[in-house]
Amino acid sequence: MAKVFLAEVTAYDPVEQKLVEVRMCSRGHGKHIAFAEFPDAEYVPCITAPPQQTISFNQDGIPGQIQIEYGNLGISFNRQLRNTHWRRYDFDGYPCRLLYGDVGAPYSTYELVPGSKLGSLDNPTVDTGSFAIRGPEVDLTRDILTESYGGTGGADGREDRKNTLKPFAIGRFENWEAVL
Structure with a gap:
């Protein structure tokens, strides 16, 4: 069965002056995803690169503090996906839920991927962008x-x-x- 990566993100829309829910999924299956549990929520197939986690236990060969990098989430924007307005949203510091599972499987079977907040949208071109995924420790560094x-x-x-x-x-x- 094909695998899919989901992202459920809260963002701030400065035009509407309110928080919005953004749902994304990986592009490999070619269509929007919806679940019977949430009939009004569609996941837009715009994730081009799911985050790659890395864990290191040492630096320069010397054991040290455990370092976890949660990676970046790459996405695409285009009119067919109806997500070009997302470029104006403020994502920095807002919560994000990342999940991984089989296409067509119930939502409850999806596995939660560590990571809790997004960084700001890095938009190198008009039709692509990426976010840094931040872990739960981001709340402790303020x-x-x-x-x-x-x-x-x-x-x-x-x-x-x-x-x-x-x-x-x-x-x-x-x-x-x-x-x-």
Whole structure:
């Protein structure tokens, strides 16, 4: 049985000013895919290159931290597929579900492929583009501390602490010197 790769992506449409759901599938089978479980959802056959994951355990022959690259998702745009308007969408940082399975099989039999968010659309030509697939660790690489001391005294810190990031802690902690 032929295999197919699916991508279910949330994106932001700046023209309509709303979030949209985009469904894509690999092109090898030549037609839109729909599932009995979701009769109103069609998967557009525009994926030209499914992501290739790589895992490395060392760098320059020295064991180190495990590095996982989720690869890139290549897609095509054209009028027949009715997806040229996708080029205007903002995909960067929005959730993405990647699945792999047999053409014609029930949706529930498809296997989930690791990866959780897309990067921005890299559009080297008018009719092709690609996205970097980001793993779940992308949520952990952003700044957690966002609030700063105002320097007005008390819990807002002294003048010399103004604009210093406020610490953040969860759980039980001991011997932490409070801001005076």
